[in-house]
Amino acid sequence: MDIYRFREVCGQILKAAGEVFVGNELLLRKVLCASLANGHVLFEDYPGLGKTLLAKVFAKVLGCKWTRIQFTPDLMPADIVGTRVWKTSVSDFVLERGPIFTNFLLADEINRAPPKTQSALLEAMEERQVTIEGVTYKLESPFFVMATQNPIELEGTYPLPEAQMDRFLVRLSTGYVETLDLECEILRRRIKWRRDDPIELIEPMVSQETFRAMQKLVETDIYVDQQIIEYIAKIIRATREHPMIEVGSSPRGGLSLLKLSRAHAAVCGRDFVVPDDVKIFVYDALNHRIILNPEYVVEGTANVKAVIDEILSKIEVPKHFLRR
Ligand SMILES: Nc1ncnc2c1ncn2[C@@H]1O[C@H](COP(=O)(O)OP(=O)(O)O)[C@@H](O)[C@H]1O
Ligand SMILES: [Mg+2]
Numbered sequence: 001m002d003i004y005r006f007r008e009v010c011g012q013i014l015k016a017a018g019e020v021f022v023g024n025e026l027l028l029r030k031v032l033c034a035s036l037a038n039g040h041v042l043f044e045d046y047p048g049l050g051k052t053l054l055a056k057v058f059a060k061v062l063g064c065k066w067t068r069i070q071f072t073p074d075l076m077p078a079d080i081v082g083t084r085v086w087k088t089s090v091s092d093f094v095l096e097r098g099p100i101f102t103n104f105l106l107a108d109e110i111n112r113a114p115p116k117t118q119s120a121l122l123e124a125m126e127e128r129q130v131t132i133e134g135v136t137y138k139l140e141s142p143f144f145v146m147a148t149q150n151p152i153e154l155e156g157t158y159p160l161p162e163a164q165m166d167r168f169l170v171r172l173s174t175g176y177v178e179t180l181d182l183e184c185e186i187l188r189r190r191i192k193w194r195r196d197d198p199i200e201l202i203e204p205m206v207s208q209e210t211f212r213a214m215q216k217l218v219e220t221d222i223y224v225d226q227q228i229i230e231y232i233a234k235i236i237r238a239t240r241e242h243p244m245i246e247v248g249s250s251p252r253g254g255l256s257l258l259k260l261s262r263a264h265a266a267v268c269g270r271d272f273v274v275p276d277d278v279k280i281f282v283y284d285a286l287n288h289r290i291i292l293n294p295e296y297v298v299e300g301t302a303n304v305k306a307v308i309d310e311i312l313s314k315i316e317v318p319k320h321f322l323r324r
Contacts, residue, residue: 004269006269009214013206014029016061020189029267037259039170040125040167042288043174045151049176051148052148055108056068056199061203064103064208065102065140065208066105068105068106068107069099069100069105069108077120079099080117081132082096083095084132100130103143103144104144106146109148111152111159111160118158119161122167166289169285214266221266222262223272226322227320232257236248238315244302245307261278274321283305287305
């Protein structure tokens with residue numbers, strides 16, 4: 001697949017997703033970029049804002065094998081990874097694979113399960129393998145997770161540990177639709193579909209094989225100039241030096257920006273990264289990796305968005321980067 005065909009296919013995927021999910025194209029494009037970078041996405045927002053819908057839409061349009069786990073307080077780690085059971089016919093333990101053995105995992109309401117269960121998932125996300133009773137099993141490729149959660153103040157939830165948030169490539173919020181017209185559009189579509197869950201109406205836009213090839217193109221064919229690399233590194237370092245930030249971004253945050261910006265270049269039909277590919281992801285890739293200094297939070301003077309904007313405004317944007 002060449003880059004022109006790549007862009008065309010991405011256009012088809014975004015169009016199909018937009019026919020179900022009402023909202024801004026940019027959000028859909030960001031989710032697509034994260035998937036193309038084989039990264040995990042966390043959707044965080046209040047109930048009813050379309051998080052589950054959006055994850056399901058992508059599960060369908062990307063044509064990958066997918067499963068869904070609904071996280072509940074009584075969900076056990078084995079319900080995710082599986083168990084080894086004794087089979088008399090072969091006189092041996094065999095693996096009963098849990099739902100994690102898939103390509104696209106929708107982990108719904110991830111913060112409703114207790115920490116032990118969450119960590120079974122988070123380990124698999126990082127290592128792309130699971131260990132069950134001492135035996136290690138590799139997960140399939142591609143493997144990526146789209147998880148949803150309600151904001152942590154809501155009752156009956158277990159906040160994800162800060163250290164494990166780092167495993168998500170991006171944390172996105174779906175947000176409310178912006179205009180009255182779009183609000184109406186959600187209602188009109190419901191009338192057209194005659195059902196609450198329109199997922200059966202969505203056709204895959206690519207095969208799993210093609211999708212895998214697209215991920216590979218992002219990984220191997222998109223040029224990143226030295227100046228762009230420096231730009232990313234400066235942004236990451238600035239989060240560690242800002243007075244309002246207590247804990248800045250990990251190096252993994254920088255790697256995330258790199259992956260996302262390459263995917264975005266490809267989605268735009270370019271085989272090289274420009275500074276805007278980086279900029280549009282800075283907030284999404286870093287907001288869950290930064291901990292503000294509690295002094296400023298109590299005062300109410302700091303918020304992550306403003307701090308990131310300030311950092312970006314102070315770093316010179318590269319101009320003479322190579323395009324190939
Ligand atoms: N942006 C949107 N576009 C289309 N439908 C939406 C949108 N936001 C919410 N809905 C509809 O609202 C309902 C709730 O969405 P859901 O994805 O279950 O929310 P959440 O998982 O965030 O609680 C669904 O029936 C969904 O179809
Ligand atoms: Mg939901």
